[in-house]
Amino acid sequence: GQQLNQSPQSMFIQEGEDVSMNCTSSSIFNTWLWYKQDPGEGPVLLIALYKAGELTSNGRLTAQFGITRKDSFLNISASIPSDVGIYFCAGPPGGATNKLIFGTGTLLAVQP
């Protein structure tokens, strides 16, 4: 089946640093979404992208829909301790509109 691979697997940074992570697929996606999961909670939607090349921001977070439609990127500027968590990309596989598959996740740890 289709897979979404995220890198890096984990990041350990200092408060105030900028963060970049990405998500890649072997096939084309028409929609990319980025979710964050706090410890012990379910994921929460951060940003949704619907068009190749689209760049969308949500506060200190910026995500881009890759022009090949096989990747997406998430940047966090000036990280703070509450940014800690697992970040997942997600998308509807094979053109299906009824469901999402999730990436492998990037664990972010922020040292105050």
Add this chain to the structure above:
Amino acid sequence: NAGVTQTPKFRILKIGQSMTLQCAQDMNHNYMYWYRQDPGMGLKLIYYSVGAGITDKGEVPNGYNVSRSTTEDFPLRLELAAPSQTSVYFCASRPSGNYGYTFGSGTRLTVV
């Protein structure tokens, strides 16, 4: 608060036992989903439903069953529990027209 409610939050089962994980949402969402998340891994789709009376298999449906008799409820049934079903189970829902999933806070299941 409106949202997705999952019960129980924790459960320990013995091998071969059965149980039902409950999921209810009060947002009148048509789409509901069950995912499992193994330690250090992403979310895998078990089953989903696009409306009352309609269900379909996801990536990892074996060992599970679902039903959707009402818009609000989407229970997940485990028959003959196995250690491989030890996981955290998340229920989610979304409205038609966008991928803004709302997740419950999860059920942590251990099969011993």
